Amino acid sequence: MISNDTALMAHLLRRAGFGANRDELESYLEIGYDGAVEALLNPSDPGNMPDDLIRRYHVEQSELRDLPGSSAYWMYRMISTSCPMEEKTALFWHGLFATGYSKLNQARSQLNQVEMFRRSGLGSFEDLLVELSKDPAMIVWLDNNENHGASINENYGRELLELFSMGIGNYSEDDIKGCARAFTGWTLGNAEYMSVRAAKDSIWPYGRIAWHFDYREEDHDDGEKTFLGETGRFNGEDIIAIIVKQEATARFVATRLFQFFAADEITEAGEKTIEAMMATYFSSGYQIRDMLRTLFHSEYFKSEEARFARVKGPVEMVVGAIRMAGNYQDPYLGIEKVADTMFFMGQGLLRPPTVEGWHEGAEWIDSGALVERVNFVAKELSNVSSPGVRSIIERLEAGADQGVLQPSELADGCLDLLGPIQVSEETRSVLVEYASRHGDLDLNDHQPGDQAEQRVGDILRLVAATREYQLA
């Protein structure tokens, strides 16, 4: 069993981050696997591109009125953070508690929700559900601003149970009503005016007005309710306290975490891991961080079975390639178009298709999306002027015998430095054959952008097109 080797660390960083270049990998290896798990699960200063710089050059990311600049703003954070698990966690909850721009027309408040996921996404699931229920973007997305004491709207109450906690089959229609009644009065400030503006997509007269939570006691149904067998004058917090006690909730949360951070398919060994995560859920007081710690330390997660067992989502794909290439570390004219590529691959930040989020796993891949994925990554990784690619070239040179690499060494070196990535023998032989076309690679006296360097870029480009590179 491998414990602290490079491949295992790379596996962890593909799941708890967006992959890692060799410098990052080595710095995590210095603190060991256990230390890396703790560092990832306890984010400190992310050191990401600061807001003042972003706002100075990108007026659209200062105002955050429209979708393109707003998704680019989050992408900047993902590509420049030194706490990738924080962003990965936010992305996980964004997919699970899917809230979309199409109805809200309010990107600033969506990004406030993302910030809430950063702040609370690794803490108590109970606290997270309370924050989610108070989140103005969620309130408008699922119509809780229309949920009044005298006339309930069940939409949020229903989805809270079905899509956000227990899953269908674990509650009755009466439970939904009780749940909805408990959340009456949970709305946003100036709800009526903001609703009119959202419905009309009004930006007048002075741009958008961001949202905040407001509790209207006079609109709350304070009467007795029965929910999942318990009776009382429940408010929203009481309902959530009952929800999180349910075994169905533990299974729901553990399963979704497993499928996002471990594997698309659940095998027998995977099922045992989920059960261990469920046990941690209860023993820790519903702490997400502890559940993930259980996952990352599980035999299953460390096993070969879990390696490359997920299809990379488009955001992982794009952000991972950019981080590997080391690009866009400063404000960049046209960054919103880069962010748009994720949408064309099927996963636009802040615009999940429905309240159910994205259909993940193999459904990320269709012929159109595959072309987009390969083209984007190939372009990033074949640009030998990119700092990350230059670093790969320098490492290849340092490992070469007298500066010369045989074709197999070139192919293996690129696979190693991009991951390490495990590929089939058939894939490897194609890479080696391609590398052989121009014989050995002489990196002595190589110059930026010369033919020798471009040969490295060509192999990296080819790796991007492999089946294995599509997997995390």
Place this chain on the structure above:
Amino acid sequence: MSTQTKSSEIVLDYVKTIGIVNNGYNGRGFANPYDIAVGGDGRIFVLNRCDPARASAIRVGICNLEDEYLGEFGRGFGAGDEQFVWPVAMVLDNRHRLHITDEHNHRVTTYDTSGDTSGNASAKYLSHWGKPGTGDGELNGPAGIAVDSSDNLFVVDQHNSRVQKFTSDGKFIANWGSFGGGDGQFNLPWGAAVDKDDNVYIADWRNNRIQKFTNDGEFLAAFGNSGEGEGQFQRPTSVAVDPEGFIYVADWGNERVQVLGPDGSFQMILRGEATVSKWAEAYFDSNPEEKAERDISNLKPELPAHLNTPYHISSQTEPYFWGPVSVSLDREGRLYVTETNRHRFQVYQKR
């Protein structure tokens, strides 16, 4: 809302708000305005930086204090004549020529605005000058720009960490500054101003201070440091100095304007108090249902603790400045505060 020290020697009265977001491509309204220059004839030139979706409409709009929209000029996004990519600031010289910096094209574009000053006003394109580089007269991200009584131009060369002095035709005269936090050093400087004695003031953006120099670049003083208190700044973007020597600072990161005395002493804070502009009134006349809901709303709400930052407060409090990127003065003692994120400017009158 404003706060003034008890010993404050200056009083500013709110006058009005002009503007409305322009979601189209041209015409009345503003799109992420970045600077204002006010002509002696009362014309107000508003530089529209525009977001990427509306970049083809990057332009200078013209209006006046009577809320009349008089016209516009500029040919949108690009590197051709009269085109811009990331325009930052502008200044009118004594011959009514308007000089506009572009931090992406690394150049200054000049128009003659002395022609038609009434009715359908516009401006005549003259030239653009400057090229990217680090040598004397070369530019790397020109930001703020100011003019002295002799029509010399001072261009803040942000990425070269210096100020460059040119003739109004763009001929290099001198430069000073280097990267750092010491006297006469800069960290991504932005705005510039000149006082009645031709001293030069620079908004030293990432050092959170205003620096004052002689006309030849000799360091005289520095005002402010990092923070949210009185006389402290968070990324000051713009500076203006009135004939009495009062210094107006766009304290952008704190979403406010501060006024300092001639000696740099704190005088007052403006947080903004925008009202419905005449153009906005026309919008609400056509959208009465939206107006009805607005009228019963509280546009100065109390916010949850996690949103208690100047940026978040401004994003939810429409009357306050949001993105106050520029302060400009006219000859009548009026202050114009340009708000990028609210597509408008607020006008104050000095008593």
